[in-house]
Amino acid sequence: MLSQVTQRQFERVRERYPTASLQPLPSGAGLLSIPDVALPAGWSAARTAIHFLVPVGYPGPAPDCFWADQGLVLSSGVPPQASNVTNIPETQIVGRWFSWHVVEAQNNWNPNRDDLMTYVSIILDRFRQPQ
Numbered sequence: 001m002l003s004q005v006t007q008r009q010f011e012r013v014r015e016r017y018p019t020a021s022l023q024p025l026p027s028g029a030g031l032l033s034i035p036d037v038a039l040p041a042g043w044s045a046a047r048t049a050i051h052f053l054v055p056v057g058y059p060g061p062a063p064d065c066f067w068a069d070q071g072l073v074l075s076s077g078v079p080p081q082a083s084n085v086t087n088i089p090e091t092q093i094v095g096r097w098f099s100w101h102v103v104e105a106q107n108n109w110n111p112n113r114d115d116l117m118t119y120v121s122i123i124l125d126r127f128r129q130p131q
Helices: 004-016 116-127
Strands: 021-024 030-038 047-054 066-069 083-087 094-098
Touching: 004 021, 004 030, 004 116, 030 116, 047 116
Parallel strands: none
Antiparallel strands: 021 030, 030 047, 047 066, 066 094, 083 094
16 A cells, blocks of 8 residues: 555646556555656657656655656667666556666655655656757
8 A cells, every 4th residue: 555645745746747647566666657748859759658666665765767658769769878668567567668766866865855746857857868
């Protein structure tokens, strides 16, 4: 079961992305999905779904990495740096996995300040860098 903190923070995400969903996973983690995120120029598509795992013990540990539509590549047709097509753990969803992290998470993720919308912003920042 997902914590009340996770549920409250998810409601903030839904304010901005009404179609977002949060699915509890068998391990106790959650899968946060936003089905239709606009992408800037430089990508092979104008929109993509994004998914990331809300880790067990959240908000202490920060989310880490994310997935987009499996066919998403750069507009040149080249796969993005630090990405690979793989299954999302504990799901049947295949997506393009981005190895994208909170830089020095132990110092830069503060569970008293940061929330799920913070991590969505981190993902959006990655998309602003089509590389």
